[in-house]
Amino acid sequence: MPETSFPDKIVVARDLIKRYNGKAVVNAVNFHVHRGECFGILGPNGAGKTTTVKMIYGLSPISAGELIILDMDANRCSREIRKHLGVVSQDNNLDPDLTIWENMVMFARYYGLQPDRTGEHLGRLLAFMDLADRSDTKVETLSGGMKRRLAIARSLINNPTLLILDEPTTGLDPQARHLVWQQLRAIKKQQITILLTTHYLEEATQLCDRIMIMDQGHILDEGTPENLVSKHVGPAVLELGLKGEPVSWEKRITTSYPQLLKGSWLLGNTLYLYTDNGSRLLQEVQNMEPPCYYHNLRATNLEDVFLKLTGKDLKNVDVV
Ligand SMILES: Nc1ncnc2c1ncn2[C@@H]1O[C@H](COP(=O)(O)OP(=O)(O)O)[C@@H](O)[C@H]1O
Ligand SMILES: [Mg+2]
Known part of the structure; x- marks a missing residue:
């Protein structure tokens, strides 16, 4: 605790x-x-x-x-x-040649805990992370998810x-x-x-x-x-996949409905229009008949916040 x-x-x-x-x-x-x-x-x-x-x-x-x-x-x-502190680094940092149990014991020793007295504690942590029945398995044979769960179990050893x-x-x-x-x-x-x-x-x-x-x-x-x-973005966003002239359509739409829009963002051919009143905006934009591959009115999420703050789409940002 x-x-x-x-x-x-x-x-x-x-x-x-x-x-x-x-x-x-x-x-x-x-x-x-x-x-x-x-x-x-x-x-x-x-x-x-x-x-x-x-x-x-x-x-x-x-x-x-x-x-x-x-x-x-x-x-x-x-x-x-x-x-x-408990630390789970991105690379897990486990010893692949040892079993799950041996990895736990080694770490307990690092913290100066006596394995004979802490065996129950280690067993509880493995059970908590759904690894109890695998304790004799070598780490190198585990799936990525199991390795991560072991790294988390290990990080909890010192409470x-x-x-x-x-x-x-x-x-x-x-x-x-x-x-x-x-x-x-x-x-x-x-x-x-x-x-x-x-x-x-x-x-x-x-x-x-x-x-x-x-x-x-x-x-x-x-x-x-x-x-x-x-x-940053309000409750709704209308996404338009524009067929042509995205810059001029952005300008046309944003200057026509400044009171309806909380902001807009153009990423390639996709125009994101942020608003407090999604259904009204959709109706107005449809009346303008912009040439679109698709339109999508949806609730906003952190993705939109990220896009607005960085100008980047986190889903497509290169991640190692
Ligand atoms: N040991 C290092 N020496 C030089 N540059 C480093 C080192 N570690 C990280 N960087 C640089 O610092 C920046 C931030 O890296 P990092 O903290 O790993 O970012 P993130 O975890 O968000 O991907 C990167 O540009 C990376 O190349
Ligand atoms: Mg990192």
């Missing part, structure tokens, strides 16, 4: 900077993570997500600014901080106050991803503070209480998924 003596703000970053070869890849970011919440850093490849969490778990010293974790300075107290997950479901198939989500929800219920990075909008929406959108080392905005959507 998490300790209750810790502060309300588990992580506080002030003007936090990480430079590589003189270039700031995390560029003066400010954020905090509250106790008990699931906080998500959402952004494309190269945004600075991994660098940010590596500074938090002490693998990468900060270049400038301030980073306070559990009331301790990240650079000066990294060993003490590590005792209270962490803060659990950090770097892209917890990247590379997993949808079924394995949903299983991991289900288990992360169960971890959330135990009041463990979670900090996760992701480039999956659905993951951020499904799991996170608050989200920070990051791109090229900067924070573009943060808030609950609902707040971000209502602040």
Whole structure:
């Protein structure tokens, strides 16, 4: 169980900077993570997500600014901080030659726990992650989803106050991803503070209480998924797949209905029209008869927020 003596703000970053070869890849970011919440850093490849969490778990010293974790300075107290963290890195970092059980025992030893006294604890964690009947299986033979679940089970060995997950479901198939989500929800219920990075909008929406959108080392905005959507794009979007002259159609439509539109975005031939009144906008636009391959009126989501803030479609951003 998490300790209750810790502060309300588990992580506080002030003007936090990480430079590589003189270039700031995390560029003066400010954020905090509250106790008990699931906080998500959402952004494309190269945004600075991994660098940010590596500074938090002490693998990468900060270049400038301030980073306070559990009331301790990240650079000066990294060993003490590590005792209270659970970390699941993107590469899992498991020993492939050992079995599931041996991986757990090895990690327990790392924390100075005696396996004979903690056997029950390790068994419970494996059962919790649905791996109990596989404990004698060698890690190299496991599926990607099982490896990830083992990495999560292992990260819980020291009963962490803060659990950090770097892209917890990247590379997993949808079924394995949903299983991991289900288990992360169960971890959330135990009041463990979670900090996760992701480039999956659905993951951020499904799991996170608050989200920070990051791109090229900067924070573009943060808030609950609902707040971000209502602040930036409103409830509905009309997508038009235009057959020709997209720029002039955008201009025509946006100048005809300024009062109906909260904003617009043109990506290739697709025009996104954000509005508070979807059915009315659809009717008006249909009267103008723009040549379209398709039109689609739908509820907005974080994808639209991301598009508006970055000009990029996260689904099509190259992700490693
Ligand atoms: N050890 C390193 N040395 C030099 N540049 C790095 C190093 N690690 C990351 N970077 C650069 O920092 C930027 C942010 O990387 P990263 O934090 O891994 O982003 P993300 O996790 O969001 O994909 C990238 O441009 C990456 O190339
Ligand atoms: Mg990364």
